[in-house]
Amino acid sequence: MDKWILIDGNSIANRAFYAMPPLTNSAGLHTNAVFGFTTMLLKLLEDEKPTHVLVAFDAGKVVFRHEGYTEYKGGRAKTPSELSEQFPVMKDLLKAFGISQFELSGYEADDIIGTLTRLADEQKVETLVVTGDKDMLQLASDNVTIAITRKGISEVEHYSPAAIEEKYGLKPMQIIDLKGLMGDASDNIPGIPGVGEKTALKMLHEFGTVEEVLANTDSLKGKMKEKVETHKDDAIMSKKLATIFREVPLEHSAEDIRYEGYQPATLADAFRKLEFKSLIERLDLNGAGAEGGESAAPAVELNIVVIESDNDGEALKDMLSALQGTEHGLYVEAIGENPHQAEVLGLAAAVGDKAYVVPVSVLQQPFAAELRKWLEDADKPKNGFDTHKTELALGWRGIEWRGVAFDVQLAAYLLDPTDTNLTLNALCDRYGQSSVPHDEAVYGKGAKFKVPDNETLYRHLSVKADAVRKLTVLMRADLEKRGMNELYYELEQPLSVVLAGMERQGIKVEKAELERLGSELESKLSAAVSEIYRLAEMEFNIGSPKQLGEVLFEKLGLPAQKKTKTGYSTDAEVLEKLAPYHEIVPLILHYRTLSKLQSTYIEGLLKEVRPETGKIHTYYRQTIAATGRLSSQFPNLQNIPIRLEEGRQIRKAFVPSEPGWYILAADYSQIELRVLAHISGDERLKEAFIHDMDIHTKTAMDVFGVSADQVDSNMRRSAKAVNFGIVYGISDFGLSQNLNITRKEAAKFIEQYFEVFQGVRKYMDDIVMQARRDGFVTTLLERRRYLPDIKASNFNLRSFAERTAMNTPIQGTAADIIKLAMVRMDETLRERGLKSRMLLQVHDELVFEVPEEELELMKELVPSTMAGALKLDVPLKADVNYGVNWYEAK
């Protein structure tokens, strides 16, 4: 079966150019559009496995559409030279790929593609059109799917005729009617002024085509009628301009676009010229082409010494003396996502042009005692990568890794906390270092994972250690430059050690208690299931949103609320609204609650309890959250139920690990709003916290202008929602959703809030301006988050960035504060020789286990340490509770 891919070259190149950060090769040639284009192409080839591929380009100045309308595409800014210089490069690269490209004087890429899709329809060949231009949706058919780029270029959304129907309620051909009515500013297609997408869709749903709309203007009202009638001709012309011409005189046949695959050598040479090192790695082209494998090798050839047996005592001595200074890099390879269970393969150390490798089997032998002593010596500084994981992986094998001086991964996170690819390979690319091979290329992935032969493995570890050595120097300087030394060395680095301690300590969980709750749930579940089947008069999988949707909206005929990509939405919000219509609905909500508890919290947690100790050991990730918060995995202990009593019972299973001890939990009171009071300097808000008032009640008093005893529960609830909204970066829509009120009412609340809390309004305005000016926002401890979308022309992207600008300093500063408290608390417990142990962190809460004799002390010490972690213009406050389990500590 043939499969064609037709790519709109100009459109994709444009998208790539604006989506990618600037990038040049050493000759100064801009390459970002080429790079983006290429990554997208590779993904397409891999995902779609086409038999035929064509890239079409616009050609010539005079496009036939100009005849009769000279302003077509007139308003468009001139293509910047940084992009136009990349077109010839792109065309050469396509040649190297062996991919055909068409352009034809006087026609646009759209028309060429339109013509080929006509052939595809005639021959019934499965075809994918790839473009950034929604106009192309008009080409969709049973054979032809349109892939539209979104979010840059890495992702595409596929549109079949059914998908278009679902999203717009239109047939593919009606897309040109849509454009005819609403126009397209980017192509200078006028449409009818004042008609946007919403209005246009409404008209088309009623009348079907531009012509029918124009013939029925009588049924329109007032201004709209007038506008449509005065711009009849514009609409007709716009429709014509938006119509893709599908009869281009091509002198080619389908055979001309057959794709046979690329020649590795040719492609390797082309990539090398462009300095696309990561792509060479990705396609494993190192051995290919003119330069053979040399280019991927480190600039200076590493001299690798493998320490394999006790005959290598001398080499080991060399290694240890070389490691005395701080100019080194260490890398410990620990395989597996969960560090508590990771398998350690070995350790490599790079100093100068030398690398020493110690396989794990050797590391554990008697003659390596000196090395182990060095690793365990807190006074011997070590530079590593993901040392948090290393500490856990080695720790479970009896080696206490201490004395981390610098961690390249942690530093990279602070330098850009939104970076989701914190691998050595990616960091080397970003910092212009010679590339480290992808782990996937060395080990394979998934079921194909395999440790390679020793030579390959040792080389890989050496190259990584060498990369750590080089990146350490660069990143230390970067942290310094950004004023982040204190954040790194005084907070995050020490915290990493504190976290590892908590994780290894673990928290004791009573399996029997979970099992007891589990069997209660089981009987409630089976009762709910049979009742649901009875009311539905059929059996189906309640856990399948698809089947549930069919039952609710088709069989039972309940009114569908909103839709998702794949069908009816059945989330809790929808079901709440449906509850009055049918008694099955509350049962389904109940079923959802129960099955969530059963699968995630009973079965899920039971699987994580270590049989030897009865404990659960979570793993806090310190390099994930963009705001600086921690996250918790394997299992997540930061989302144990509390809001509903049924789920809260789960907490009864979390108990102290020593008999007679207690669980003590302390949480910050309103930390985010206190932080907001501090950074905004708003006098009223500060005043409220200085007097330790109930903040939601106080907000209600001020916003509604009433006295404390006049605030009813509804007013307080609204005020609470407004306070939440303020922290999140408020929008009238968001608030209206949350409170189930109209947008207008929500907007009024917000306006009233800002009238009263003018300092907060000023903060919100200032922080957005600051983000626009600097490109980033910071927390009190100089944690930084970049907001590249703050200047985006796309409303959505920009609005999102603005809300993030408002929220991140607040959420991030709160994260800074509790992290400080954790480091202090750990020190204090140690210094005072206390037995109490810090076990968990849940964003604004710390959980300890405490022996009876320390209870009185800890009840005072924990909240005072938390409150004193950072001095603000308002007091910080923490409440403390304790009990025989986590449930009782409330």
Added chain:
DNA sequence: TGGCTCACG
């Protein structure tokens, strides 16, 4: 593997 749903702060 991605989408949906839902648990937490």
Added chain:
DNA sequence: ACGTACGTGAGCCAT
């Protein structure tokens, strides 16, 4: 006119 509240992780279903 645009379509949203901020930040996470896990289980299950459908593909």
